[in-house]
Amino acid sequence: MREIYLDNNATTKVDERVFEEMRPYFCELYGNPSSMHFFGGQVQKKVDEARARVASLLGALPDEIVFTACGTESDNAAIRSALEVFPEKRHIITSRVEHPAVLTQCRNLTKRGYRVTELNVDGNGQLDLNELEKALDDDTAIVSLMYANNETGVIFPIEEAARIVKKKGAIFHTDAVQAVGKIQLNMAESAIDMLSISGHKLHAPKGVGVLYVRRGTPFRPFLVGGHQERGRRAGTENTASIIAMGKACQLAEQYMADEAGRVRELRDRLERELTALIPNTRINGGGTDRLPNTLSIAMEFVEGEGILLLLSDKGICASSGSACTSGSLEPSHVLRAMGVPFTCAHGSIRFSLSRFTTDDDIDAVIKELPPIISRLREMSPFGREYLVQK
Amino acid sequence: MWDYTDKVKEHFLNPRNVGEITDADAVGEVGSLACGDALKLFIKLDENKERIVDAKFQTFGCGSAIASSSALTEMVKGKTLDEALEITNQQIADFLGGLPEEKMHCSVMGQEALEAAIAKYRGVEAPAHGHGHDHVETEGELVCKCFGLTDVFLKKVIASNKLHTAEQVTHFTKAGGACGGCIPKIKELIAEVMGEEKKAAAEKPSKLTNLRKMQLIQETLENEVRPQLWADGGDLELIDIDGSTVQVAFRKACAGCASSGYTAKFVEQKLRELVSSDITVQEVQG
Numbered sequence: 001m002r003e004i005y006l007d008n009n010a011t012t013k014v015d016e017r018v019f020e021e022m023r024p025y026f027c028e029l030y031g032n033p034s035s036m037h038f039f040g041g042q043v044q045k046k047v048d049e050a051r052a053r054v055a056s057l058l059g060a061l062p063d064e065i066v067f068t069a070c071g072t073e074s075d076n077a078a079i080r081s082a083l084e085v086f087p088e089k090r091h092i093i094t095s096r097v098e099h100p101a102v103l104t105q106c107r108n109l110t111k112r113g114y115r116v117t118e119l120n121v122d123g124n125g126q127l128d129l130n131e132l133e134k135a136l137d138d139d140t141a142i143v144s145l146m147y148a149n150n151e152t153g154v155i156f157p158i159e160e161a162a163r164i165v166k167k168k169g170a171i172f173h174t175d176a177v178q179a180v181g182k183i184q185l186n187m188a189e190s191a192i193d194m195l196s197i198s199g200h201k202l203h204a205p206k207g208v209g210v211l212y213v214r215r216g217t218p219f220r221p222f223l224v225g226g227h228q229e230r231g232r233r234a235g236t237e238n239t240a241s242i243i244a245m246g247k248a249c250q251l252a253e254q255y256m257a258d259e260a261g262r263v264r265e266l267r268d269r270l271e272r273e274l275t276a277l278i279p280n281t282r283i284n285g286g287g288t289d290r291l292p293n294t295l296s297i298a299m300e301f302v303e304g305e306g307i308l309l310l311l312s313d314k315g316i317c318a319s320s321g322s323a324c325t326s327g328s329l330e331p332s333h334v335l336r337a338m339g340v341p342f343t344c345a346h347g348s349i350r351f352s353l354s355r356f357t358t359d360d361d362i363d364a365v366i367k368e369l370p371p372i373i374s375r376l377r378e379m380s381p382f383g384r385e386y387l388v389q390k
Numbered sequence: 391m392w393d394y395t396d397k398v399k400e401h402f403l404n405p406r407n408v409g410e411i412t413d414a415d416a417v418g419e420v421g422s423l424a425c426g427d428a429l430k431l432f433i434k435l436d437e438n439k440e441r442i443v444d445a446k447f448q449t450f451g452c453g454s455a456i457a458s459s460s461a462l463t464e465m466v467k468g469k470t471l472d473e474a475l476e477i478t479n480q481q482i483a484d485f486l487g488g489l490p491e492e493k494m495h496c497s498v499m500g501q502e503a504l505e506a507a508i509a510k511y512r513g514v515e516a517p518a519h520g521h522g523h524d525h526v527e528t529e530g531e532l533v534c535k536c537f538g539l540t541d542v543f544l545k546k547v548i549a550s551n552k553l554h555t556a557e558q559v560t561h562f563t564k565a566g567g568a569c570g571g572c573i574p575k576i577k578e579l580i581a582e583v584m585g586e587e588k589k590a591a592a593e594k595p596s597k598l599t600n601l602r603k604m605q606l607i608q609e610t611l612e613n614e615v616r617p618q619l620w621a622d623g624g625d626l627e628l629i630d631i632d633g634s635t636v637q638v639a640f641r642k643a644c645a646g647c648a649s650s651g652y653t654a655k656f657v658e659q660k661l662r663e664l665v666s667s668d669i670t671v672q673e674v675q676g
Contacts, residue, residue, distance in 0.1 A: 113620030
């Protein structure tokens with residue numbers, strides 16, 4: 001059975017060019033970049049090259065790049081740093097649709113006396129910047145808002161948000177794990193103070209991330225010990241993965257120039273065809289700016305896990321916003337925050353494409369999904385009462 | 391991905407008895423779209439109205455909900471209504487070679503639908519569960535408002551499945567799985583059903599030395615009281631302990647707060663609950 005992988009917002013395949021770049025740094029060039037001898041020095045040069053490549057993708061300076069273990073560490077480090085920088089401030093602003101790496105941390109901080117404002121989103125999953133402006137006060141230490149949503153692909157107006165926040169003197173962080181490598185960012189012209197990236201979302205391996213820290217932004221390290229990363233993240237560097245991250249960022253620059261349009265066309269075709277073939281669907285976040293690779297489609301009167309299992313039986317890998325896939329009992333917090341009705345939230349499926357997605361992959365979903373939905377609706381006590389099957 | 395048994399997968403991919411029986415003798419419905427799963431069970435009896443000769447289902451739900459429904463329809467065929475009523479949710483799960491604990495509520499839903507169908511056929515009141523906002527009049531006190539579950543139903547599931555934690559109750563019934571507001575009540579029900587109430591009460595020390603009492607007061611303030619005050623931007627400081635009188639001074643948002651009298655009462659209640667029932671809390675300017 002051919003595997004059709006359309007779950008790239010969960011994780012991506014390591015690009016073989018990335019793997020080739022990192023391969024020598026396990027058994028041959030295994031020196032410690034902190035060592036004084038030539039053997040470590042050659043690794044240090046390669047780490048510096050990776051830093052420059054990441055900086056280039058972001059339009060940043062190499063010394064603004066801090067390598068971490070993952071996106072979650074980057075998010076955690078950014079928020080904790082801001083709270084240490086402003087010990088007298090006790091207020092954090094975030095949104096209701098953040099990734100748990102931000103949301104769980106913020107909610108945990110309320111138990112330590114911090115006040116957290118979670119901004120609402122509208123039916124399209126979009127922020128209201130007036131609400132952000134009103135929530136800001138002199139007690140706000142940090143505002144952390146995601147660049148693009150992992151479930152719906154909805155892109156927040158992050159630059160405008162950052163400018164509003166900077167006027168109030170708080171630190172602005174964005175979790176850009178889903179955005180980097182998919183849409184163009186330019187830190188040189190940005191008001192963002194800190195930005196998180198995860199390697200495995202852009203064809204580097206799992207276990208490496210980046211925290212961009214703008215020059216001049218006060219910073220307190222999360223991990224302390226040695227002097228690595230200019231004292232901003234102690235611990236011997238994960239050199240092979242850092243080198244992979246550098247290569248992945250270099251390839252992402254090329255991808256955005258050459259191929260991102262093709263992926264957007266594939267996504268749009270998938271959306272168009274599924275909407276035409278399956279009655280009673282809606283596109284979550286369809287009325288606002290979205291990542292070009294993400295499609296979150298809600299299908300009424302069916303439940304997401306059933307859809308995923310039947311798709312998986314056909315070799316198609318996707319993801320769901322349903323409760324039953326996660327063991328929780330409420331459907332996705334993102335869809336609930338958007339006010340997506342229960343009839344749709346339980347039956348929402350996310351397809352996320354990558355540079356490796358082909359026309360054939362999209363054809364397969366267009367062929368297989370409509371009969372799966374018909375079959376589940378036939379089985380459902382609700383569907384038949386409301387639906388006119390095509 | 392869930393670790394489903396081959397039999398669960400088989401019944402999900404090739405469910406038996408899908409559909410409806412237009413001239414069914416009994417129909418039972420539980421669940422709702424909001425809950426994320428629902429089951430409509432149709433039962434047909436033989437000419438003498440003794441044994442079940444056919445059963446069909448319509449299910450909205452996940453893989454294990456569909457598999458549980460399929461299993462249930464297979465299990466009831468050939469049984470009398472009384473025999474069918476003896477089927478437990480655990481037997482449905484066993485028929486499928488087991489279900490992940492997080493999915494046990496799917497087997498409970500099958501048992502509920504069966505009970506509802508037979509009750510309706512016999513013209514008696516539907517069993518007390520209220521699962522899924524299906525507007526059935528239910529007996530007992532509503533515990534989980536999100537999923538519409540009563541104490542009578544929860545106590546039954548706790549007892550028949552020997553559940554010991556609130557998390558297990560959530561896995562089996564969904565109660566407490568949304569807002570979580572009913573979890574303290576679920577714990578009370580578990581204590582009541584499993585006879586642990588007395589044991590829990592016995593955990594509060596009956597006789598304390600002065601030193602131990604002071605230690606317990608400090609621990610309770612640090613672990614149980616202050617985190618709640620911090621959450622509202624407030625704080626308190628322990629000033630003195632004199633016998634059973636505890637003097638505290640409120641800080642930050644709690645200082646000068648119009649509701650500080652209530653806060654002092656809350657502190658006193660916590661200390662009485664966890665340390666000793668004779669404690670009095672005094673607010674002082676420290």
